[in-house]
Amino acid sequence: MENQKRLRNMLIILTFGLMLVQGSIDNIRGVLIPSIKDEFMVNYTSIATMMLLSTLGYITATFTGGMMTDKIGHKKLIFAGFLFAITGIAGIAMAGTYFALVLFMFLLGYGIGLLTMGASTLAPVVFVKNQGIMMNLMHFFYGMGATVGPKYAGMLLAAGVAWRDIYRYSLIFVGTVLIYFLFCKFPHIEEKKKEERVPLREILMDRRVVLFSLLLGFYVASEVGLANWLATYLQNVKGMSESKSASYLSLFFMIFTIGRLIGGFIAERVGYMRSVFIFVLSALVCLAIGIFGKKEYVMIISLGGFFFSIVYPTVMVILIKSFKKGLNSIMGVVITASSGINMIANWFIGKMNDLFHEAVGFSMILFFLSIVLVLLLMLKRELAGERKQAP
Template structure:
């Protein structure tokens, strides 16, 4: 993989940030039962909070491409880190549900800013092997998820509070923030819009990409957000047990990210994405349909979940060549909108029909994503360069 105007420390910190992201993003599910007890709120209140503050994050994601063009790659990432630190500290020190709610806003904004910036930076840094690089880059997310799920499960068993855990994670981000002073990153130059050029927003494939990834991301993140709550309320399993199931899921998820890029380069992006979505959907459905004795099957599905997002995102700069930054920002906004809407629906269903039935929203969402991926494959089958 060829590096372009970036030092080794910059690459290391970029990958480190991806490793740290799930420590705050993918551990909320473990903490949901604790948040409910600490602040005396319902599932619907939690999902409403997630949906409400994420609307602000969606606005940030939508302008993410413009932020990169205005501030440059490095300053955009720094802004995201600052938002994350602020939000974690606010939540850790909150003494009311309102303050906890407020602290969630900069966390979501920071995660979304970094997501847009990082998904446009990797193709700039690693020219000619973006699919492999994206899978290895997102492998760090899977590795971070595995470590965070298991570590937090152990810390909770030892009586460490969620507030102390949040402050420690914030301290790690402070260290990364200080180290960024010594990094160099390539800056994507603004692409002028030519007179008469068709806007990227008039391309229907942009919306199909956003919807396909949105429903997929809900199924993936729904595992970390809702599975521990489902295991506790449906089967009476402790949060630490739920963390272990998730730990196994994300361990295999990380293995898939590590090896997936090499497989995708040989078999083609969309062909591999469709196959792995089918496998993940079948395993997820079997796990939730048969219940307690088959919960381990859900963990196995992590191996197949892993390839979908980074491989599909690697196509954005190839299919939307004119404005890849703006396309990425818009797609991530659609992902956030669908994710938040589905999370709200999941919280309502958990309260109204119970966790045993509500959990089927995850495989349903995966099925919708699969159908849209097949549609993308059909519409882009003549573009073999993009599909590889």
């Protein structure tokens, strides 16, 4: 029993480490976009296409990740994720053309997607108590990586370090988590009785799955859009330096991370659905003040990171509690569909930047958050109806 507890604790630490990797690698890119754009002499639409294909790699991984977990197990899935992620990072650092850069961004996205699915499907198994708190704690480590990553990248850029070298240095961190992973054992996880499967058609026809997919899609588009475009917006619209814009992005994720640390307790006390609605509405207000207010009000965008913090993990807890069977496959479908929405939405932001102005593109995040509020109300009604019909 004691040995089993130790193995479970090691796997809990692994899920935290995987989220740390995703948070840091995902979010150094936003700070490096202006440097990448200048070196390859491309426009914002090309940058948005690069991010679209990176997200497509992520989607490809999440679409197959749930089914792959059932077939090959968590350990092989996560190991494959590390291999693709490391290959992608090394390739990005060496890419000589825009097309090579896009290819390796796709591979990196695929690798990160496999790591995400590994952590997401492992979490319901190893988090046996206080799932709301533990899921927020797991995503706290994503926020920690997202805080340190941009700050680290901004400091190195200010010191004259090339963006390619910043990617090279990130391999040290990813390699450290890989070494820890190799010492983890998954015996009780892999031998666990396989869950009852649900046909894909049945999953796709479920209104709850559709609503969860749309809700998470537009939320992720908002969070990722802010991570990808805030530094560009601050530099080109508000006239800030690379270092200062990176500091604002890092502050957003630092406050975001604090929210993840304490947000689980708030969600448990206030209620999952109610807390998500309040936090999304507050995030929308903070972003609107930062965009339409005076230059000094930009700080409020960073403070709004607190209200972005609990949305994704808490919605995932609601999802886990809403389905009795086929959870791995359902999570695969929801994460894939939501990633597809995010991919298209962030490409659209880049297109708006080119067609109109960076201020117009960045303001699209307000529209996405408004859609999330409407979808939350629809999901609440749908879940209430399901509970009434339950025997």
